[in-house]
């Protein structure tokens with residue numbers, strides 16, 4: 113048996129026994145405290161950094177314990193790949209996450225399992241496929257241009273631009289636009305109620321997902337009551353969007369053939385007599401997409417801007433690519449341009465390697481199995497590091513440096529040397545992120561707009577940028593000034 117073979121229960125029946133050379137107790141790991149183990153070291157907004165430090169110290173597979181329960185952390189690329197691919201049958205998402213998300217009315221495909229997952233996955237994939245993203249593209253460009261105009265005015269008036277805030281608002285406009293078919297213009301309006309509600313949900317999700325004690329199940333603080341209210345209001349808003357969209361689609365029959373956003377595509381799918389998608393599935397997946405698509409994309413762009421500002425040579429190379437593709441245009445109006453940004457794609461890979469926005473995927477084993485020669489009993493928690501081997505000096509020399517060139521090749525590299533097989537920013541297997549095409553399109557449109565129109569000036573006096581985990585990991589700030597290019 114190869115060293116990373118996973119043998120779920122089905123194979124146990126056919127072979128009779130699992131072959132392994134060690135158990136979880138034999139794995140290395142950080143020293144814990146009596147009874148609680150490593151629990152206190154694992155709470156809070158810096159969990160990802162603690163885990164990254166332990167990966168460097170204890171290697172590609174190690175264990176921690178919390179209140180007597182073992183948790184296995186895996187970053188070896190073959191093992192990660194196999195673990196992700198053995199879903200949904202071999203491994204599920206951790207139940208705690210499903211409960212925490214469910215309490216905030218965030219359901220949908222992310223926390224679904226088995227047949228329910230298969231059904232919802234189909235609905236979501238249909239809503240985020242290339243054709244839908246392409247139909248939505250003019251709206252994405254319109255929203256990005258709106259951002260550009262705001263920045264140009266601010267820079268001309270000598271006013272500061274808060275890039276962290278603005279990138280988040282733009283990502284929210286785009287994801288609400290595609291997932292709910294509604295333009296909230298968060299870029300220009302800080303007081304939109306839907307935006308405030310979504311922010312509330314995110315705040316609670318972030319703090320509950322990393323909380324050591326689930327106090328809110330016993331008593332609710334004002335922030336918890338506010339989050340409950342926000343969850344109900346978001347649900348009601350989406351119900352109304354669905355009603356309005358159905359009405360519009362009745363009047364404009366062409367939308368049935370060419371849905372212009374994810375909500376329309378999901379409505380078309382749900383009206384197919386062969387399907388049995390419910391309105392609740394439409395609502396929960398529209399909400400989930402906003403939660404899954406806002407901070408992931410805006411944090412990725414924010415990290416990339418920080419890294420480009422700190423690395424002028426990479427910024428110059430990226431600007432040269434953008435200028436060559438856009439010519440005189442201020443932004444990428446033409447969909448075909450999306451195929452012409454290999455350097456932006458490389459910069460994105462390098463950004464995810466150094467500053468992953470979703471650094472871990474929490475799984476639990478559905479059956480006894482073997483991972484990297486280690487016996488893993490049924491129901492064991494496993495954290496898969498999406499950074500894979502990205503922080504391994506042997507795999508990525510001069511590891512700490514931001515070098516997009518690492519991802520650019522004259523010829524496709526051999527399988528073992530291919531860096532794209534060493535990290536997993538969008539997960540993998542059948543549950544691979546369904547929003548990655550949308551995210552990459554958005555990243556190209558927004559980053560090319562920024563670099564075509566502005567120079568990045570790093571504010572060297574700003575305090576150091578911290579990596580903050582608020583469900584997803586993002587920078588505490590983007591200390592970069594925009595200067596209009598000549």
Ligand code: HEM
Nearest residue numbers: 221222401404405408409470538539540543544545547551
């Ligand atoms: C740079 C941006 C993004 C990153 C880094 C990212 C990352 C991830 C990761 C790591 C997963 C877990 C995959 C797995 O379990 O193997 C995931 C799942 C998911 N993402 Fe994304 N994501 C991004 C953007 C988006 C966007 C824009 C959307 C929505 C429109 C989205 C919707 C989802 C959904 C629905 C799932 C659950 C899939 C399932 O369980 O079948 N993501 N994403």
